[in-house]
Amino acid sequence: MNNFLKNIIIGLFSVRSNLTRVILTASGLTIGIFTVSLVSAAVSSIDKEFAKSMDYYGNDKVYVGTWPWSFDFDWWKYRNRPKIEESSLEYISQYSEYITDVSIKKNTWTKATYGNKASWVQLNGVYPSYQDMLSGTKIENGRFFSQNEWDLQRRVIIVGGTVRDGFFQGKNPIGKKIRLNNVTFEIIGELKKQGIGMVPGGTLDNLVIMPSTTFERILTRWGFDELVLQTNPEDIPLAKEEVGMIMRVARKIPPGDDDNFAVNSADAYMEQFNTMKNAIAGMGFLVTGISLVVSAIGIMNVMFVSVRERTREIGLRKAMGATNFNILTQFLSEAVAIAIIGGTVGIALIRLTVFGLSSFPIPNFNGSTLPISFDLVLVFYTFSICVVIGILAGMIPARTAANLNPIDALRDE
Amino acid sequence: MAKSKKEIISIKSVSKIYNLGETVVKALDNVSLSIYDNDYISIMGPSGSGKSTLMNIIGCLDVPTKGKYKFKNELISEMDDNQLANIRNEKIGFVFQTFNLLPKLNAMQNVEVPLIYSSLGRKDRKERAEEALHIVGLQDRMTHKPNELSGGQRQRVAIARALVNKPSIILADEPTGNLDSKSGNEILKFFTKLHKDGNTIIMVTHEESVAKLSKRRIDIFDGKIARDE
Numbered sequence: 001m002n003n004f005l006k007n008i009i010i011g012l013f014s015v016r017s018n019l020t021r022v023i024l025t026a027s028g029l030t031i032g033i034f035t036v037s038l039v040s041a042a043v044s045s046i047d048k049e050f051a052k053s054m055d056y057y058g059n060d061k062v063y064v065g066t067w068p069w070s071f072d073f074d075w076w077k078y079r080n081r082p083k084i085e086e087s088s089l090e091y092i093s094q095y096s097e098y099i100t101d102v103s104i105k106k107n108t109w110t111k112a113t114y115g116n117k118a119s120w121v122q123l124n125g126v127y128p129s130y131q132d133m134l135s136g137t138k139i140e141n142g143r144f145f146s147q148n149e150w151d152l153q154r155r156v157i158i159v160g161g162t163v164r165d166g167f168f169q170g171k172n173p174i175g176k177k178i179r180l181n182n183v184t185f186e187i188i189g190e191l192k193k194q195g196i197g198m199v200p201g202g203t204l205d206n207l208v209i210m211p212s213t214t215f216e217r218i219l220t221r222w223g224f225d226e227l228v229l230q231t232n233p234e235d236i237p238l239a240k241e242e243v244g245m246i247m248r249v250a251r252k253i254p255p256g257d258d259d260n261f262a263v264n265s266a267d268a269y270m271e272q273f274n275t276m277k278n279a280i281a282g283m284g285f286l287v288t289g290i291s292l293v294v295s296a297i298g299i300m301n302v303m304f305v306s307v308r309e310r311t312r313e314i315g316l317r318k319a320m321g322a323t324n325f326n327i328l329t330q331f332l333s334e335a336v337a338i339a340i341i342g343g344t345v346g347i348a349l350i351r352l353t354v355f356g357l358s359s360f361p362i363p364n365f366n367g368s369t370l371p372i373s374f375d376l377v378l379v380f381y382t383f384s385i386c387v388v389i390g391i392l393a394g395m396i397p398a399r400t401a402a403n404l405n406p407i408d409a410l411r412d413e
Numbered sequence: 414m415a416k417s418k419k420e421i422i423s424i425k426s427v428s429k430i431y432n433l434g435e436t437v438v439k440a441l442d443n444v445s446l447s448i449y450d451n452d453y454i455s456i457m458g459p460s461g462s463g464k465s466t467l468m469n470i471i472g473c474l475d476v477p478t479k480g481k482y483k484f485k486n487e488l489i490s491e492m493d494d495n496q497l498a499n500i501r502n503e504k505i506g507f508v509f510q511t512f513n514l515l516p517k518l519n520a521m522q523n524v525e526v527p528l529i530y531s532s533l534g535r536k537d538r539k540e541r542a543e544e545a546l547h548i549v550g551l552q553d554r555m556t557h558k559p560n561e562l563s564g565g566q567r568q569r570v571a572i573a574r575a576l577v578n579k580p581s582i583i584l585a586d587e588p589t590g591n592l593d594s595k596s597g598n599e600i601l602k603f604f605t606k607l608h609k610d611g612n613t614i615i616m617v618t619h620e621e622s623v624a625k626l627s628k629r630r631i632d633i634f635d636g637k638i639a640r641d642e
Contacts, residue, residue: 006529017517316513319474320574321502321530323495406474410513 007326011333014306015341022338025302028295029342029389030349033382035291037350039284040378043277050273052194055136056204057266062099062239064088064227064247068262069269081260082251084225086212091250092229098239101230103127106215108223112208114167114178121163121208123180125215126228133230134191137204142174142189150211155218157185160207161193180208183218236265292385295342296393303335303397314401315409328402335394336387343386347379418449421581421613422471427480427490429466429636440466441477442636448582453608454615455624458633465586467633468617472507472584473500485581502530506575510587512567514559514574520546521555524574531578545573549603565596572603576612583607585616589623601626 015022057063066081089102106125111118131144145156157180164173173187185208194204231239240263247261307314314327429441440463448454448471458464469475470482473489476497482490484500492500501507506527514523524542533541546552549569559567568588575583585604589597605626608614616627624630632640 003530003532010529013517312513313515316515317526317530318498319472319501319507320527321498321578323498323530325495326498326530407469410474410509 003326004329007329008333011330012337014310014330015334015337018306021302021305022341025298026338026342026345028298029292029339029386030346032288032291032295033343033346033385034349034353035288036285036385037346037378037382038353039281039288040381041350041354043281043284044378046277046280050270050277052136054266054270056194057269058133058135059233059236059266060231061133061135061265062229062231062236062243063105063264064229064243065262065264066224066260069264070272078262084227084261085250086225088247088250089227091246092227092243095246095249096229096239096242098231098235098242099229100232101129101133103130103133103228104212105130105226105228106212106219106223107226108215108219110181110219112163112167112178112180114176117167119163119166119206121160121180121206123215123219123223124207124209125212125219126209127212130209130228133228137191137194139189140192141172142187144189144209145211150213153211153213153217155183155185155214156188156210158189158191158209159187160191160205162205163187163208164190181219185210236267240265292389296389299335299338299390299393300397302338303331303394304400306334307331307397307401310401311404311409311412314404315406315412318404318406319410324402327404328398331398331401332391332394335398336390339386339390339393340383343382347382350378418451420447420449421452421485422446422448423481423483424470425481425483427470427477427482429463429470429475430478439636441470443480444636444638445480446631446638446641448613448615450613451608451611452613452615453604453626453628454631455627455629456615456617456631456633457619457624458639459619462633463636464617464633466636468584468586468615471582471615472505473497498530502527503578504581506578506580506583508568508571508575508583508585508588510590512559512564512571512591514567514570516559519556519558520551520562520570520573523559523570524577527574527578541577542573545577546570548576549573563596564592565599568592568596568600569603572600572607576607582613582615585614587618588616589618589620597623 063069065084067078086104089104092099093102103126106123108123109120110123112121128145128147128150131139139158140161142158144158145154149156157178159173159178163178164170167173167178168176173190176187177184178187179185189209191204191207191209229239229243244259244263247263248259251260253260317327317330424444424446427441427444427446428439431438431440442463444467446467456464456467466475470477473484473492474497476482476492477490480490481488484504487500489497489500515526518526521539521542524545525538528538528541543552543555546555549572551566551569551573554562554566554570559570562570568591572583572588575585588604589600592600601623604614604616608628614627616623618624630640630642631638
């Protein structure tokens, strides 16, 4: 073992004496590691952000809409389905065993204005019960609307986290009045700020919630309705099945006919997402994998040069009693050292990049930054990759060196 | 040779045959030889006579095609690469015509090279290397790199390197070949001193004047020992 370390030190020593060459060779791997890390950082960030977005839908909710939550839209099939009727909620409340609470969720987008400022917001019209069904966020400031306000179709709204920054320069928005679709609304509550989501509509930050009665009266423009149904996370599959049956009965769909509605939940979305994520990761790793192979070839080339240059040294060391394994270790550690140098610079670069990306706000996102993160697991993997690449790239040259005949090697000019 | 001396090397009917495609070269042809403790031998012969091959076999850098080679009763002719490396490390000190110092290491580090492949710790290595450099009179040049030393000094570093493992034999291949006559003589005097101190020295040379200094002379011709006296 002691001997093993000594040979590693000899290898490192020779790295130091050929620093320029080593740095140039290692830069290939730096680029490879940089891109690989960027891909994995991106994928893991997407993952985290997606999980966050999924919180918005909640793992304890079933949604009924016209469209299934899927990335492979069959537009023609779904566009002619009947709209979701609010009346179906009564059937579900009455007959379902698994659903504990229900709300309509009317969706649309509109322009919000305050003074001379304007911004597009997502609008939800819901029941008062939706207060307890909010997931992924909570009322941070102010309050939700009351049953009374719902009954009276009051123009009161709860706003997402970016409204404060966008319209009020970070000042308390409660009690302020903004205009939605040219109608004045009073802000009574504020949601906790979430950051950018990965799912369309999957952020609560530019969300405006109001009583569904008010929504209906004032915002009769394009949009769609969904049913939001509360259940327990473990009951999701059964609840979905049951809700599907109730919906069929409510809509009088004859046996054998296809559903003309979709029962959705976050886990189904998650599955779809994972497929997409794996495709992105697969492509990314394929491309960066090629750059790693190229850099490994670069290291191998330099190691062959190193062996060639130092043939006499190898002969001498062998004459002095170095075993084949000693020489192998020496050259392998040289290759691994080059790889690790390349990897370390790559990690430093990725660290800088992540720092850079996450400190500058993205335009038009109200101060949010790109959701990208850097974790230590990545560093560990990178080093492992470097060691493996170093060993793979160094193995053939190192074996060549180790198997040199000392007599021929000593005679080398 | 006095028979009372301890035999270190015993070579019996050793042949070395190189197959160079269609031609077969008999570099050594049925050579037998004994080398005793504290011998001072010069091996002479024209180029192509097989003296280098004999040196390589004695130095355990090569194994014979036929015959038996025993080093202190260990059968070298049947050892594998690792065992040979160990023997070279522990029992043999090499001195080369071209010094073969590693240019990026200083004198001290160069002398330490054989010790790296032994089991000695760092502190012992330093001590032994210092001691060896002391013997060759280069104690004040320990941190000099080879290019900061004269030819004679370089060869003395190489000799210190050969001595550092306290080997059973010192093998010198034309040790004065790359030196001017003054430095060459210095080195030869040094070999004489080493011999007096009890070392066993085997030297390959083609200079009569160098061979005369040794106590035993072996002439090789056409792969055979032509003279041994």
